[in-house]
Amino acid sequence: MQLSRDELLGAYRRMATIRQFEERLHDEIKTGEIAGFTHLYAGQEAVAVGVCDHLTVEDMIVSTHRGHGHCIAKGCDVPGMMQEIFGKAGGLCKGRGGSMHIADLSVGMLGANGIVGGGAPQAVGAALAAKLDGKGRVAIAFSGDGACNQGTTFEAMNMAVVTKAPAIFVFENNHYSEHTGDAYAVGTSKDIASRAEAFGMRAWRANGCDYFDTYETMRELLDYVRAGNGPAAIELDTERFYGHFEGDPQRYRGKGEVDRLRDERDCLKAFRARVGAAKLLDAAELDAIDAEVAALIDASVTEARAAPAPDPATVAEDVYVDYY
């Protein structure tokens, strides 16, 4: 393992932040204060963090409707995200976007997306821009197993290959698109990466519930892309611990399925076990991080709850840039 102590602590902190952010939202949504749709990312932390830990703010990502994890991993302001989800004026998008449409271009987060498959072509464009700049930046498209069935995703992959764009297609296979399994909906079931290969790019596969496997595989992939070889793809086998959206009764899940996943495929537990066994970090250090993160999330919620709502008079502002 090539990671330093600080890097390990940072990775754990980011994963724990995502987990606690989501768990807190799961509770807060029951109060009725949060409007609209919220899709939780808990379970998939190792993907967002294992991918984004290699990136700088100069690199870009496009996200999905399940975007909180990607936002946090890419460095979006957590209290700002919380306010956005609570629909407050101080939110990252002034309360206009909500959970599904968080963006912060200053950290290279080009947007969550309410349209499944909407992001992948945008990642190709961002990658072409990066290629034009010639500074070795990359652009990453996160897509689910459901999104990989959209024509946009196919078109994006082919165009990236043709243009040798430094675009990276990260397929997070959590085995569900809403209430339908990948076993039914993905014709190349169990192997989305082979689709990318069919378009002519190299593809990797990794365990998306294992931070280290994700991180190491991404290192190899990124070396390849940053060396100017054009696009690449990675399929990550991962799990989501909550429903498709908050309020989903999850009748499509097997009996005890989520409990089993939380036992066997929890990336945070796996991380703790691994760094413990290798005597790299001790439990007390990680517990201390958990406590700090809990304080941050708590403060974010308190602040978001108390924050002012947007002024209705501003409803039609920001449609265009004002020049005069």
Next chain:
Amino acid sequence: MAIMTIRDAILQTLHAEMERDPNIMLLGEDVVGGNGTAGGPEAIGGIWGTSGGLYAKFGPDRVIDTPISESAIVGAAAGAALAGKRPVAELMFADFVGVSLDQIWNQIAKFRYMFGGKTKCPAVIRLIYGAGMNTAAQHSQSVYAMLTAMPGLKVVLPATPADAKGLLTEALRGDDPVMFFEHKAMYGVKGEVPEGDYRQRFGEARMVREGGDVTIVACGRMVNFSEKAADKLAADGIGCDLIDLRTTSPLDEEAILDSVEATGRLVVVDESPPRCSLAADICALVATKGFTSLKAPPELVTGPHSPIPFARELERAWVPSPQKIEAAVRRVLAR
């Protein structure tokens, strides 16, 4: 007559019509729900509750769960229709028209005309539309005006459970492509629904009430909002003619022009941004064909020229409301 919700009226109509006509097939994302999971098919029967039990009754060849591929869903409906079937394709949110627009606009809408009137394309596209649930800019739009602008499409917006049944039945029995809009905030609206075979012709507006002082024209959820406004106004002795268009293509011009001739005043309520909207279209109709009836400039009640925001306070400011309709009526009467 049975009392039921719009949701149940649609579900029951699908059951009845699919039983009657073996050529009807349904396709869409999660219309079965649960395929390829431990819970199995029908673990969830459509996220809007409008396809429960259809799979068990009609099987996988007629009730087809699709991948997330709107272009293929609508395109497949187009092809199935050309091949002699009567497909019903569900777009979980009308906003996803964006993904499938070519198949709707350049294909389905134009087949009959381009092929010299020799083809028919009886595809029904069900579009779940509208604001009111804080689903933000990409899940709240009312794209009926855009589709009304496309020759070749019939555009239908039931505002009551009875119309949901009557208009859906008509759509399923007709031979033209129909864009069938269901408002996501209206599924729970209850009302009387005629039993048995019940069809509602397209292009026949519903006179919701007659009041004589001002004509309010609306469709979909805006009909319900307009009724609330009309109730308030009635308490002050102001009588509204309220016209529910039911279909925006074809459009019942006569109902609108006749009413405006009697009242001389027009308020059009439309849940979309104002430019090139349905409201603008109806206003143009009255300006060109009913100008001399008008005693005052018409009032248009629409959203602002902006996408639909997320936060409750902002969405409320965006969507036309009974209060805004009431105020528009008072303005048009004060002129």
